[in-house]
Structures are given as structure tokens and as C-alpha cells.
Amino acid sequence: MGPVHAYLRLAGVWCRALLQYPVSLAMLTLAQTVGAALDVAAILIVFAHTTRIAGFTEPEVLFLYGTAATAFALADTLVGSLERIGAHIRSGWLDVMLTRPVSPLVQVAVDRFSPRRLGKLAPALAALLIGAAGLDVAWTPGLVAFTVLFVVSGTVIASSIWVVGAAFQFIAVDAAQASNAFTYGGKELTSYPMAIYPRDLVRFTTFVVPLAFVNWQPALYVLDRPDPLGLPEWLRHASPAVALATAAVAALCWRAGLRRYRSTGS
């Protein structure tokens, strides 16, 4: 059984289990939707007081938030369970997974898969569409395809960050919170234009942890704006390549981590 097939089968099993408690699933999904809607509300409150922040208008910020939140919501749904790997190591459950004929990465990623995380998608997509409609941009089919492609690349980049965070927990079992700084913190960071951050932080998110390619760089192309740091324009088209490179690095980290793994034993 290939990894994708295994993932889908296991995700289906978890969905069937969750549907035994449909009201509970509906409430948990709704909570995720409301949580993301409150993020959008925060943006609207900020723009109740000003027409621009750091030179960016309300539709532009909604577009940035929408693309980032969509990418991170998809990544969280697909691989968000990876952040609990520390608990699997402590309880010895990872040993059980290693004896099974399915990739341990797939097993940990799909563990307790829940469609409730997709609840964040509705407000994210709404912000994206409202923002996109309000932009002073001619939406050609090519530009729409470009946007879809960079959101998919962003999902791959965000997922890779979750994988690296999980691999780090092989070294530091209790450090799940530290990867939150890059996953949930990354979503927070990419929700607003990078122009509001210190230049060194923007360089860090461009060249070290490639969060700038989740939405900022390609969005500059869509919005037809100059880069505040004066970085070369070809970076705006680099998201798919960066996504592939990030995924490769994440795969190497995961393998290195798994090789170092010693069971907690008893």
C-alpha cells in the first residue's frame, strides 16, 4: 500500500469514528470556524481606525490573510497531528507504529485525523475572495492559476515546517511548543504584510525559514508592488521551487530524527 493510499484509508477510518458523534464534530468544527472568523474580525477592527497599515489597504491585507490562512489550514488538517509525536514517544506508542507496514510519518500525521480543522477554511477563503474582489487587479485566468499554485506551494511549505518540528522532537521530546512558534506563529506572521516587520526578520523568513514564500513574495507579484527590501523580482515566482526544496529538507530531517530514535523503554 502506497503512502498516499494508506493516508487516505486511515483518514477515512478516523472520519467514520468521528461521525459516530456528529453533534460533537459539528461543534468542534464550528469552534474552528469562529476562531478563524475572529482573526478576520481583528483585521476589520484595525481597519476601522485607518485606511492603510504600512502602506497596505484593507483588501490587500485580507488577500494576504486569506492566502496564508488557507495554506496553513490545509497543512494543519493534513499533518497537524505531527506535533503530538512527543506524546507518542513518551507513551511508547511510536514503537507500535514502527512495527506496522506503513510509513511512521504517515501514521503519526494521520493519527486522530479530524475534518474539524477544515472549519478554518470558510473564513479564510471568504477573506481571500473578498480581498481579491476588492483589489485593483485584472483577474486573468493566468493570475488565478498563479494564485492557486502559490497557495498549494504555501501548503507544502507549511506542512514541511510541521514535519521539521516533529523531527526536532526526536531530540527534545518536550519541545512541542517550540515548533508552535513556527507553525501557528508562522500563520500569524504571514497574515499581515511583511512590510510591518523589522528587515532582519523578513530576511530570516525569506532565506532561513521560508515563510515569505507562503504568500508574501508571490502576493507582491499579484498586487504589482515593489519589494520593500528591494529583493530581486524572480523570487516572486520561486514559491513552487522553494516548496520542493523545503519538502526535501523536511524529509532529510525526519529521516535523521527517526534514525536517532531510541525507545523510551520501561
Place this chain on the structure above:
Amino acid sequence: MRVYATVAWLGLRKQATYALATIAGAFTNTVFGFVRAAVLIALWQARPGLAGYDVGDAITFCFLSQAMIAPVRTLSGGIPELAERIRTGDVAIDLSRPAGLQAWWFALDLGQAGHGTLFRSLPPLAAGALVFGLNTPADLATGVLFAVSIALATLTSFGVRYLVALGTFWLMDDRGLVNISTLAAMFCSGMLLPLNIFPGTLGEVVRLLPWAATVQVPIDVYLGTTGGVAGALAFQAFWAVALLLAGRLLTGVAERRVVVQGG
């Protein structure tokens, strides 16, 4: 009283076992502090003096709110350990102790909060102070009043979360309530944005809810932007007393009426 002091000490010790988790948590609070600060700086640069704050006040607000996550437990929503004990029936052991359920769990919570103050509040504050130079309280009296305000914030936060945890007696599963409680705490406390920039009726309502007493009011006491410290502390005290009394009454109802889970 000694038993509660011991429980609080054990709560602190328990938290201290997870040193690496604490460092990781402090790191995350610091990162969020900087990201949120950037948004507030951009807003206050566009609108200097908005809501009576200058840029320095807004930055200080942001790092203080991050530093308060561990001591005031602003984002916990409920009390997971208590909810779990109610769900499994282990709470029967707690109820048979010669100590009040509410006071017992408050002591435990306070011990963990004490640990959080030392190791999870100071790193984000220090980082914020190094980079931006945070505001300090105007005088010693303000510092003392801020400490009182934080104590009241801790009581209010516990009051809400204890009620949420007790909900498990009736619902068996506290996740729905915890989710609602966490979202309300995030949005209505000032963690997401200072409450005094919420517009119109929404702003008037959120500033009256108990969550305002957990983050917004203590920080206003610190910054000296309350428009009447006595009124601010009275507002916090009202919510703290009301919620703790409600928790006490509900504990009584749960003891008398509810069948404990278990086999």
C-alpha cells in the same frame, strides 16, 4: 490553610519537572509578542494617540499580554486535569478529601501559575524590553496596584475556568465548552487586540465582560490609562467574587445531584 499551601507548592514542583517544555513555551510567547507588536506598531504609526495610547504603550501592552498567558492562564479555557478527573470518576476521591474542591484546585492552579510567572513571563518581557525598551510603572504605588490587579485577574480567570470544568459533570465532555471559553478569552480579554480600540457597541459590551478583567484592566492599571484605578479594581473584584461564588454554588449542586462516573 497549610494543606492548600502544600498543594500549591506541589503544583509548582509538578510544572518545574518539564523544564524543556517551559523554555519552548517562553520562546513561543516571545515570538508571538514580536509578531503582534509589529501589527500594533503599524496601527499606532498610522494613528498616533489612538485610544489614549502612544506607540510605547501599545508595545508594552502587547508584551505584557503575552507575559500574562502563563500566570493568569488567559488561554487555558478550562482546567483540563479537573475535567479529566470528572470524566473518569476520579473526582470522587477529590470530593471525599477534607478540603474544598474549589480551594484545592485553585491552590494547584496558583502553584502552576507561580512557576509560569518566573519562567514564562520574564523571557518575553526581557526580550521586549531589550528590543523596544518597554514602559515601566509610573511609580511604586502603580507597581503595587498592578500586583493587586494581577491577583484579581488570576482569580477571575480561575473563576471562569472552574465553571467550565464543572460543566463536565453534566456534559461528560468538556471540549465544546473549553473551545468556546478559549475563543471568548482570546477575543474578549485584549489578547488579540486592546479592547479599547473595539468600535461602538461591540467595544462597550466586551469591556464589561469578565474577560476584560483578566488582561485589559491589569495592563491599563500598569500603564496608568484606567481613568480611575479604584473603579478598575472594583470591576475586577466584582467579577472575581461573582464567579467564585457561582463556582461554589455549582460545586454544591454537583455534589448533591450528580452521579459520579465510574465502574
